[in-house]
Amino acid sequence: MKHTINIYLSIQEEKNLIKRVKKAVIPAAGLGTRFLPATKAMPKEMLPIVDKPTIQYIIEEAVESGIEDILIVTGKGKRAIEDHFDSVPELEQTLIEKGKSEFLKLVEETTNINIHFIRQSKPMGLGHAVLQAKAFVGDEPFVVMLGDDIVQAEIPCTKQLIEQYNKTEGSIIGVQSVSNDVTHRYGIVDLHASIDDGLHQVDSFVEKPEPGTEPSNLAILGRYLFTPQIFDFLETQVPGTGGEIQLTDAITRLNEIQRVFAYEFIGKRYDVGEKLGFIQTTLEFALRREDLKEDVWKLVKEIYEENLMMSNNQ
Ligand code: UTP
Secondary structure, three states, X not given: OHHHHHHHHHHHHHHHHOOOOOEEEEEXXXXXXXXXXXXXXXXXXXXXXXXXXXXXXXXXXXXXXXXXXXXXXXXXXXXXXHHHOOOXXXXXXXXXXXXXXXXXXXXXXXXXXXXXXXXXOOOOOHHHHHHOOHHHHOOOOEEEEOOOEEEEOOOOHHHHHHHHHHHHOOEEEEEEEXXXXXXXXXXXXXXEEEEEOOEEEEEEEEEOOOOOOOOOOEEEEEEEEEOOOHHHHHHOOOOOHHHOOOHHHHHHHHHHHXXXXXXXXXXXXXXXXXXXXXXXXXHHHHHHOOOOHHHHHHHHHHHHXXXXXXXXXX
């Protein structure tokens, strides 16, 4: 009997110790210089992939992963993001009157989510943007999701990270292998040891290593799960690469006192933060849509043939 009670108590204890991951932070205060002039007056996060702003794909992944509260870190010129997730009674009324229920449903989908906003006064780096979420997060584990990366996966990428956290209770950094010629564009992990399928212990994290000096090919790709201790390091983090407060530097310091894991998530990741990736994503997503795929495919073939003919005539 005593033994049974002890087991029961330890299960309860465990339940209390492992806090459920319910909060997500989406930093969206960057300048979006790679998309100028489009981003001069419009947030990069509002650029649409087919007919949905990129940030909405991220929010959908969060909701599908069981996240209940989302904080978007915005900055100057980002009002359109707040407006997008606000209700527009006049538009909704017009759609009702015109019987356009399919569009009404699409509009309503953007307002049924718990979204909060905070401003980063100056774009001082990703680490500084995440630090703005300290009061929102409190004493809970949370995820950070970057809008530059959209992941198509059977199990949502963020949910995969949460599953790893439930096993390890440590911070989990989402990574995937990238080719040698692009490692200098990412935060790269220096592995310590592999402990499970796709799950690794990490020695250090290097932000944008010089070509040829990268410790591995595993790049940090826009999905992080942190214990709240990350804030202790963000608060004291000095500017690093590019004079910005780098999240990667704070993760390296967190790893010195508390195990941080890298997890190779499963799914296809699209880089919508740079032009070619954005075009590829638009095309692939359009080709997956039942209402568009036939026409888009026809268009692609026509463009291809026209260009082939032109280059043969040159
Ligand atoms: P990026 O380095 O991709 O910067 O930031 P960016 O401004 O969005 O784009 P480019 O490089 O100028 O074209 C990665 C993520 O961190 C956010 C960005 O919004 C993006 O989601 N970020 C970056 C901030 O929220 N604040 C910052 O100070 C810097």
